[in-house]
Amino acid sequence: MIATLLLALAAALLATPASAAWAGPVRNGASQPVYSYAKAIRETVWVDTGLDGNHDGHHDRVAADIIRPSEPARAGVRIPTIMDASPYYSCCGRGNESQVKTYDAQGRPVRFPLFYDNYFVPRGYAVVLVDLAGTNRSDGCVDVGGPSDITSAKAVIDWLNGRATGYSTRAGTGRVAPTWSNGSVGMIGKSWDGTVANGVAATGVAGLKTIVPISAISSWYDYYRSQGAPLYSGTPADLAAEVEDPGDAATCGAEQKALAAGSPADGDWSALWQQRDYVLSAHKVKASVFVVHGMQDLNVRDINFGQWWNALSSTGVDRKIWLSQTGHVDPFDYRRGSWVDTLHQWFDHYLMGVDNGVQKQPVADIERTPDHWTTEAAWPAPGTARTAVHLNPGVLGGRANSGKVSFTDDPSKGENDWAAEVGQATAEKTAFTTGPLRRALHLSGSGSLTLTVSSSTSSARLSAVLVDLGPATIRNYLGDAEGITTLTTRSCWGESTAGDSACFLDTKADTIVVNATVFSRGWADLGHYAGLDHTGSLTPGKPYTMTLQLAPSDHVIPAGHRLALIVAGTDNGLINPPDTHPQLTVDLTRSSLTVPLVGGALPTP
Numbered sequence: 001m002i003a004t005l006l007l008a009l010a011a012a013l014l015a016t017p018a019s020a021a022w023a024g025p026v027r028n029g030a031s032q033p034v035y036s037y038a039k040a041i042r043e044t045v046w047v048d049t050g051l052d053g054n055h056d057g058h059h060d061r062v063a064a065d066i067i068r069p070s071e072p073a074r075a076g077v078r079i080p081t082i083m084d085a086s087p088y089y090s091c092c093g094r095g096n097e098s099q100v101k102t103y104d105a106q107g108r109p110v111r112f113p114l115f116y117d118n119y120f121v122p123r124g125y126a127v128v129l130v131d132l133a134g135t136n137r138s139d140g141c142v143d144v145g146g147p148s149d150i151t152s153a154k155a156v157i158d159w160l161n162g163r164a165t166g167y168s169t170r171a172g173t174g175r176v177a178p179t180w181s182n183g184s185v186g187m188i189g190k191s192w193d194g195t196v197a198n199g200v201a202a203t204g205v206a207g208l209k210t211i212v213p214i215s216a217i218s219s220w221y222d223y224y225r226s227q228g229a230p231l232y233s234g235t236p237a238d239l240a241a242e243v244e245d246p247g248d249a250a251t252c253g254a255e256q257k258a259l260a261a262g263s264p265a266d267g268d269w270s271a272l273w274q275q276r277d278y279v280l281s282a283h284k285v286k287a288s289v290f291v292v293h294g295m296q297d298l299n300v301r302d303i304n305f306g307q308w309w310n311a312l313s314s315t316g317v318d319r320k321i322w323l324s325q326t327g328h329v330d331p332f333d334y335r336r337g338s339w340v341d342t343l344h345q346w347f348d349h350y351l352m353g354v355d356n357g358v359q360k361q362p363v364a365d366i367e368r369t370p371d372h373w374t375t376e377a378a379w380p381a382p383g384t385a386r387t388a389v390h391l392n393p394g395v396l397g398g399r400a401n402s403g404k405v406s407f408t409d410d411p412s413k414g415e416n417d418w419a420a421e422v423g424q425a426t427a428e429k430t431a432f433t434t435g436p437l438r439r440a441l442h443l444s445g446s447g448s449l450t451l452t453v454s455s456s457t458s459s460a461r462l463s464a465v466l467v468d469l470g471p472a473t474i475r476n477y478l479g480d481a482e483g484i485t486t487l488t489t490r491s492c493w494g495e496s497t498a499g500d501s502a503c504f505l506d507t508k509a510d511t512i513v514v515n516a517t518v519f520s521r522g523w524a525d526l527g528h529y530a531g532l533d534h535t536g537s538l539t540p541g542k543p544y545t546m547t548l549q550l551a552p553s554d555h556v557i558p559a560g561h562r563l564a565l566i567v568a569g570t571d572n573g574l575i576n577p578p579d580t581h582p583q584l585t586v587d588l589t590r591s592s593l594t595v596p597l598v599g600g601a602l603p604t605p
Helices: 002-015 070-074 116-123 147-160 192-201 236-243 253-261 271-275 278-284 303-312 336-352 415-420
Strands: 041-048 061-068 079-086 109-111 126-131 181-190 208-214 288-294 319-324 364-369 372-376 384-389 404-408 429-433 441-455 461-475 484-492 503-509 511-525 543-557 562-568 583-587 592-598
Touching (some): 041 147, 061 070, 061 116, 079 147, 079 336, 147 192, 181 336, 192 208, 208 336, 278 303, 288 303, 288 336, 303 441, 364 461, 384 441, 404 562, 415 461, 441 461, 441 562
Parallel strands (some): 079 126, 079 181, 181 208, 208 288
Antiparallel strands (some): 041 061, 061 126, 364 372, 441 543, 461 511, 461 562, 484 503, 511 543
16 A cells, blocks of 8 residues: 555656746845756757848858756746857957857857856856857858848847747758747847847847847947048958858858948948948837946947937836946956846846846946946936037137137047147147146036038048046056956856866956046048038038037046047047148137036136
């Protein structure tokens, strides 16, 4: 009888659905590392994008390398996904150590770059790293932020939600269903990767719950151009050639020619730029957004985060922002512990539904000095007002504008040369400064400068910078690592295997002592005074009025320092010069500066 009862009890236990006994990874308000990283399932699924980018008569399939804990699937429990779609997984690598994907002899993924897999897979997340179309093991051609880029990433979200077809081979054999996925996806990535996250979010795709764009582009025009002024000599075609899989290069020549033709050197707006402007579709975003950017990023200029942030303000989605003193650097390499903790809370809340209060924390974290951070309840900071500031020869402030100033474009000089000589009358710039400030001055957000200018030649560039004049220790954003120094020690963030270590080289702040800090910039081609659609040839001596958009920032000028505005022609190393070196004359009576001041006004001289 006892044996019979035991058999009946065992049968009852086996008949109980595994999910009924499922405890899940969340304990004490956070997902815990309760699953085996070593035993995680590692696989590749090729997802049908519905496109034929290389015109071979077959739909392109993009490779999604997946790592996920094995335990939830065995219990019949579906889990969320953290996804990074990138063109860099084979050509260039990701992170401070330029990690690339690796595979075993059978082609199964072994190393997943960055720490996301090591840290989050044991906590109950899948991590999916997608090769964008035309890169690594994906079909198609590189589209540099265009429809194929965005569609190839979006298709994987559709597959995770049961709306697209996936295969176990690149050839399209063996259909694979995402039986382990609950459909909730968070996208993350730096630079191009974060840019794709912005673009996919702007489609409004169902299932994308949050994005974390790091140093990301929101409009590709504003990556290559600044109000008509060329920021780089190359075109999107050059960038495509850098990342394109060598096997696809022979079949993607037409696409590269289209990328070159669609990005005219004269800085005019085009259909290609229209396709790659995600700000125009920001109203479609349904996902929460955690923006991270370096305020000295001279690769992806700051206008990209500012206009994206502002456009999202009317959508009602939850937003958070981190602004550092670095250049183009991942927060894992300048604020590692806080970054991992905050990202953990963010994904737990938006992908697992954990009520941890992250959405109620201060909206903005701002690095004031190296490794010293403050928070703001909103961004721009509460109490910010766009404030008009008068311009007079040599003087910033006053009760009215007056006079004219002139300078001659010298492409050999740049903003740091101008700032170092702000008190000297030099031919290539004009400077306006306040007196020493009686109290600290806080600027938060974006400013603008309207200039009425005449040129001695038929073409001209304009540059304007806001400068904090006074001694300071800042991150060395012009150094090779743009504000960090890589050490020889390592710290570990998650679990490791022989093929994928969770231990990464530590970093520290690379600092420099300066007497002047440029904290906001704007550039323009005067030939685009009437708009971006068409550049005009200037009539020498004729005045033209144009408004330069100054990059967003969040900067406190200490008491005793001075604020300066410097206006010049070509900013050496940051914009390309015109064919001529004009003398430019500014009519200050028809010009104006607007700055985002927090709780006050500039002192009257």
